[in-house]
Amino acid sequence: MYSLIGALVVLVGLTTVAATESRARRLDRRMTRLEHKIDLLLRHGGIEDDDPALAEVAALARAGQDVAAVKKYREATGAGLLEAKQAVDRVKADDGRS
Template sequence: MDTVGLLGLLFALVVIVGVISIEGRISRADKRVARIERKLDLILDHLGLGEDEPRMAEVAALRRDGKTIQAIKVYREVTGVGLKEAKEAVERMG
């Protein structure tokens, strides 16, 4: 392999590693933001300042109708949380 080809391969490898690193940082930042938002929602609810989300009534209705998977999907759309958090929240709705 010639020098130019080797440098091109090395450059491509550096770019790939950089992209993977950036994606990991973005993912961690998204998770931190979601945690902060959940905590802020709890604080607002505790103070009686909670924001009413119209689609949460839809989530509750889906849960009551036994459509748990659809309720989880809508909950995730509304809140932006992960699957595990959404499942736990919808199950708590009873």
């Protein structure tokens, strides 16, 4: 009887953790899309981001120093590795279009 209750508790716990992680991933994707849209709006409006750390990230990315740019972005924003890599890739792609 106790083992059945224990198994149910573990199952509920694992389901809750999985649901929470899934929601967190969805929120991260939404936030990344929103940040990208804000960046586009700022650029379209001719508004520069005045954060010197992000300017340094852009300079490092333009210089081909992707690893340093990702590291600096993570330090400046607290972002995860994937988000920082995507941000650096966006900077490089945006420069390619200019």
